[in-house]
Amino acid sequence: xxxxxxxDLYEVTMALGYLRAGMAHRxxxxxxxxxxxxxxxxxVVAAGxxxxxxxxxxxxxxxxxxxxxxxxxxxxxxxxxxxEQLEALPPPLRIYSVREGEVVxxxxxxxxxxxxxxxxxLLETAIISLxxxxxVVASKAARVRFACRGKTFLEFGMRRAPMLEAALEASRVxxxxxxxxxxxxxxxxxxxxxVAGTMAHSWVMSFPTEREAFQSFIETFPELGILLIDTxxxxxxxxxxxxxxxxxxxxxxxxxxxKEETRWVRRMLDQAGKEKVRIILSGNLDEYIxxxxxxxxxxxxxxxxxxEMVNSTDSPKISYIYxxxxxxxxxxxxxxxxxxxxxxxxxxxxxxxxxRLEDGVMAGDLIIRHDEEGYPGEPLVRLRWSRKEGWxxxxxxxxxxRHFCISRLNQLPPGLRDLYETRPYPVEISSRLERERxxxxxxxxxxxxxxxxxxxxx
Numbered sequence: 001x002x003x004x005x006x007x008d009l010y011e012v013t014m015a016l017g018y019l020r021a022g023m024a025h026r027x028x029x030x031x032x033x034x035x036x037x038x039x040x041x042x043x044v045v046a047a048g049x050x051x052x053x054x055x056x057x058x059x060x061x062x063x064x065x066x067x068x069x070x071x072x073x074x075x076x077x078x079x080x081x082x083x084e085q086l087e088a089l090p091p092p093l094r095i096y097s098v099r100e101g102e103v104v105x106x107x108x109x110x111x112x113x114x115x116x117x118x119x120x121x122l123l124e125t126a127i128i129s130l131x132x133x134x135x136v137v138a139s140k141a142a143r144v145r146f147a148c149r150g151k152t153f154l155e156f157g158m159r160r161a162p163m164l165e166a167a168l169e170a171s172r173v174x175x176x177x178x179x180x181x182x183x184x185x186x187x188x189x190x191x192x193x194x195v196a197g198t199m200a201h202s203w204v205m206s207f208p209t210e211r212e213a214f215q216s217f218i219e220t221f222p223e224l225g226i227l228l229i230d231t232x233x234x235x236x237x238x239x240x241x242x243x244x245x246x247x248x249x250x251x252x253x254x255x256x257x258x259k260e261e262t263r264w265v266r267r268m269l270d271q272a273g274k275e276k277v278r279i280i281l282s283g284n285l286d287e288y289i290x291x292x293x294x295x296x297x298x299x300x301x302x303x304x305x306x307x308e309m310v311n312s313t314d315s316p317k318i319s320y321i322y323x324x325x326x327x328x329x330x331x332x333x334x335x336x337x338x339x340x341x342x343x344x345x346x347x348x349x350x351x352x353x354x355x356r357l358e359d360g361v362m363a364g365d366l367i368i369r370h371d372e373e374g375y376p377g378e379p380l381v382r383l384r385w386s387r388k389e390g391w392x393x394x395x396x397x398x399x400x401x402r403h404f405c406i407s408r409l410n411q412l413p414p415g416l417r418d419l420y421e422t423r424p425y426p427v428e429i430s431s432r433l434e435r436e437r438x439x440x441x442x443x444x445x446x447x448x449x450x451x452x453x454x455x456x457x458x
Contacts, residue, residue, distance in 0.1 A: 003055065003058075003126075004059060004060065004061055004065060004122065004126075005061075005065050005068065005069075006125070006126045006129070007122055007123075007124070007125040007126055008124075008125045009072070009074070011121055011122050011124055011125055012069060012075075012122065013074070014118075014121050015086060015089070015118040015119075015121050015122050016075065016078055016082055016086060018117050018118045018121070019082050019085050019086060019118060020082060023117055023118075023330075024085065024089070024116060024117055024118035025116045025117070025118070026116070026117045026327060026328035026330065027093065027114065027115065027116070027117070027327070027328045027334065028114070028115070028116070028117040028120050028121075028324060028326070028327040028328070029112060029113070029114045029120075029324070029325050029326040029327070029334070029349070029350045030112070030113050030114075030120045030121075030123075030124070030322055030323065030324055030325065031109040031110075031111070031112045031322070031323060031325050031350065031351065032052075032109065032110045032111040032112070032127055032128065032131060032320055032321070032322045033106075033107055033108055033109050033110055033320070033321065033323075034106060034107075034318055034319050034320050034321065035106055035107065035319065035321070035343075035344070036106055036319065037105070037106060037422070038136075038139070038315040038317065038318050038319075039314070039315045040314055040315050040419075040420075040422065041139060041315055041422070042412075042415075042416040042417075042418065042422055042423050042425065043103050043104070043105060043139070043142075043412065043416055043425070044103070044104050044105070044135055044139050044318055045101060045102070045103060045104075045135060045138035045139045045141075045142050045173075045177060045405065045409075046098055046100070046101070046102045046103075046104045046110045046131065046135055046138075047100060047101060047131070047134035047135050047137070047138035047173040047176065047177075048100075048130045048131040048132070048133070048134030048135060048169065048173070049097050049098060049099070049100045049102075049110060049111060049131060050100045050395035050396070050401075051130050051134075051395075052097070052111055052126075052127045052130040052131050053095050053097050053111065053384045053385060053395070054395055055123075055126060055127070055130060056091070056092055056095050056111075056113055056123050056127060056385075057091060057092065057095055057385045057391075058091065059089075059090075059091040059092065059119055059122070059123060060091065061086060061087050061089065061122075062087070063087065065087075066083050066086060066087045069083070069086075070083060086118075089116060089118055089119050089122070090115070090116060090119065090387070091115065091119065091387060092113050092114060092115030092116075092119055092120065092123070092387065093114050093115040093116075093386065093387050093388075094113075094114040094115070094383060094385070094386045094387070095111070095112070095113050095114075095383075095384050095385045095386070096109075096111070096112040096113075096114075096350070096381050096382060096383050096384060097110060097111045097112070097381065097382065097384050098110055098111075098353070098380045098381055098382070099380075099382070099396075099401075099404060100176070100395070100396065100401045100404075100405075101138070101176055101177070101401045101402070101404050101405030101408065102380060102404075102405075102408060103362070103408050103409065103411075103412065104353075104380075105365060105425055105427045106427060107347070107367060107427065107429075108351075108353045108365065108367060108380070108427065109350070109351050109353065109381055110131060110320075111127060111131065112325075112350050112351075112381065113127070114350070115387075117327060117328075124322045127322055128320050128321075128322055131320060132317070132318060132320050133162075133166060133169065133170075134169050134170075134172075134173045135318050135320075136312050136315075136316060136317065136318055137169070137170045137173050137174060137309065137310060137312065138173040138174070138176065138177050138405075139312070139315075139318070140287075140308070140309055140312040140315075141155070141173065141174040141177040141178065141179060141309060142177050142178070142409055143287040143419055144286070144287045144290065144303075144305050144309065145177060145178040145179075145409070146287070146409075146417045146419065147287035147288075147290040147291040147294070147419060148290055148294075148303055149294055151294075151300070151301060151302060151303065152180045152301065152302035152303070153178070153179055153180060153302065153303045153304075153305060154179060154180060154181050154182070154183070154196050154280075154282075154302060154303065154304045154305070155170070155171055155174035155175065155179045155181070155182040155183065155184075155304075155305060155306070155309055156182075156183045156197075156282060156304040156305060156306035156309075157170055157171075157174075157183075157305070157306040157307060157308075157309040157310030157311075158170075158171065158182075158183055158184045158306075158310075159306070160306055160307040160310050160311060161310040161311075162310075166310070167184060167187075167310065168184060168186060168187050168190070170309065170310040171183075171184035171187035171193065172187055172191055172193070172398065174309060175187075175191075175193045175194075175398070175402065176398060176401050176402045176405050177402075177405055177406070177409070178402075178405075178406055178409070180194065180196075180302075181193070181194040181195055181196035182194070182195060182196070183195065183196060183197050183304075183306075191398045192398070192399075193398070198224065198226040198227070198228055198252055198280075199217055199226075199227070199228050200228070201228065201231045201254075203217065203228075204228065204231040204232075205231065209240075210231065210232060210236065210237060210240040211240040211243050211244065214227050214240055214241055214243075214244045215244050215245065215246070218244050218245075218246035218247070218248070219246060222246060222247065224249070225246070225247050225248055225249030225250065226249055226250040226251070226252060226280065227241045227244070227248065227250075227251050227252070228251075228252045228254060229241055229251045229252065229253060229265075230253050230254050230255050230256055230261075233256075234253060234256060234261045234264070234265060235264075237251075238251065238265055238268055238269075242268075242272055242274070248274065248277050249277065249278065250277060250278040250279065250280055250301070250302075251265060251269075251277065251278075251279055251280070252279075252280040252281070252282060252304070253265065253279065253280070253281055253282075253283075254281075254282045254283040255283050258281055258283075258289075258293065258298070259293065259296060259298050262279055262281065262293075262298050262299060262300055263298060263299060265279060266279060266299040278301035278302060279299065279300050279301050279302075280300075280301065280302040280303070280304060281293070281300050281302070281303055281304070282303070282304030282305075282306065284306075284307055284308065285303055285304070285305050285306075285308065286305065286308035286309075286314070287419050288419060290303055290305075291419055323339065323346050324337050325337060325338075325346065325347070325348055325349055325350060325351070326348065326349055326350065336348030336349050336436065336440060337440075338437055338440045338441060338444070340441050340444055340445070345437070345441075347367070347429060347433050347434075347436075347437045348433075348436055348437055348440055349369050349370065349433070349436070350369075350370040351367050351368065351369060351370055351381070351433070352367070352368050352369070352370045352372070352379055352380070352381050353365050353366070353367055353368075353379070353380040353381055354366045354368060354375050354376065354377025354378065354379055354380075355377050355378045355380055356376065356377045356378075357378070357411065360411060361411055361412075361413055362411045362412060362413060362425070363413075363426075364425070364426035364427070364428065365377075365380075365425075365426070365427045365428070366427075366428050366429075366430060367427065367428070367429050367430065367433065368430040368432070368433060369430065369432060369433050369436075372430060372432060372433075375430070413425070
């Protein structure tokens with residue numbers, strides 16, 4: 001599979017058009033960000049950023065890519081020299097981004113790519129895609145982590161993910177955000193993540209009796225000692241589990257009336273002298289169900305979250321966009337660009353985000369021009385790679401990203417951790433950046449009006 005044909009056709013159309021117009025190699029700056037928070041979200045965890053940066057820095061179309069594109073009917077009139085120029089397009093000049101696992105808010109740049117206009121254009125679709133799904137899952141996982149109140153939570157969503165590659169990424173980012181283990185064994189192998197799992201109902205159903213199924217499992221996996229007790233009802237399952245010879249470490253309930261049955265199981269375990277046996281709950285859990293269970297004092301030790309983790313059905317998308325913020329004017333000088341459509345305005349130039357902390361808690365962000373100085377705060381956007389120098393900050397190991405992400409989530413104001421209410425977080429635009437945007441908007445509107453007057457005279 002070609003990596004760099006993972007793009008929309010119109011990106012190729014524009015790249016070829018830039019080549020024909022002599023604009024393809026003009027320096028352009030594009031930024032990835034979102035305008036509005038997703039529904040029910042107070043923040044977004046930016047994930048997939050390292051993969052996007054790594055993808056962009058390796059940009060190169062090859063002969064097979066060009067051969068395929070030549071055969072696309074819409075490109076039948078493209079001259080041979082343009083295909084040669086398309087294949088020869090270089091990678092970006094510079095790539096900036098926030099750190100993997102950073103907490104971000106509307107209008108804050110997550111990735112900025114600077115380089116030839118045609119190259120940056122061809123990267124648009126892939127950059128959005130590489131960051132979008134991981135950010136959706138990471139943001140959901142952060143909410144689950146808050147709901148669990150320090151109790152163990154396990155990511156069990158592999159079979160419900162859109163596809164295997166998505167499942168791998170979902171497990172990775174769930175662990176980065178705070179999951180204690182994942183069920184995805186390939187993710188465990190590739191990233192060194194702790195893996196967890198017990199048995200399925202099919203194991204129990206394969207044996208003549210539930211007790212025989214449990215006994216065989218305990219003998220085979222004494223280190224696990226976890227039994228799934230709801231195949232034929234929790235009462236029957238717990239009775240069978242208590243008859244097993246060997247150390248019973250935990251029971252898992254995957255269905256039923258979780259509140260009542262968990263309380264009953266805890267009481268029966270304690271009466272049997274099994275006070276140290278843990279209870280694991282799973283089965284279509286999300287942060288809302290977990291929060292309700294714990295608010296009502298249900299005696300649970302761990303949660304397994306699957307379908308809702310990898311699909312985030314209450315808020316399944318983040319409206320990431322990738323917009324041109326500056327482009328060379330043909331005379332070697334960059335000119336700023338903006339969009340002025342109602343509800344879709346953008347600010348010009350590449351930008352930096354400065355974050356203020358007060359007593360270790362996030363107090364507000366300021367978006368400035370990348371070259372502005374004199375403002376306090378921690379800069380979030382960093383140069384990651386340049387064509388001239390190579391890697392400035394290569395992708396980090398997962399454990400380092402996990403430590404950073406969890407520490408950043410711990411800096412969130414308490415109100416932003418609320419699962420039900422949306423709370424504002426102060427994100428301001430520098431006065432200089434706002435003045436420049438307004439000046440550009442007035443200039444663009446004046447040009448539109450002038451064209452309209454000329455057309456009217458004709």
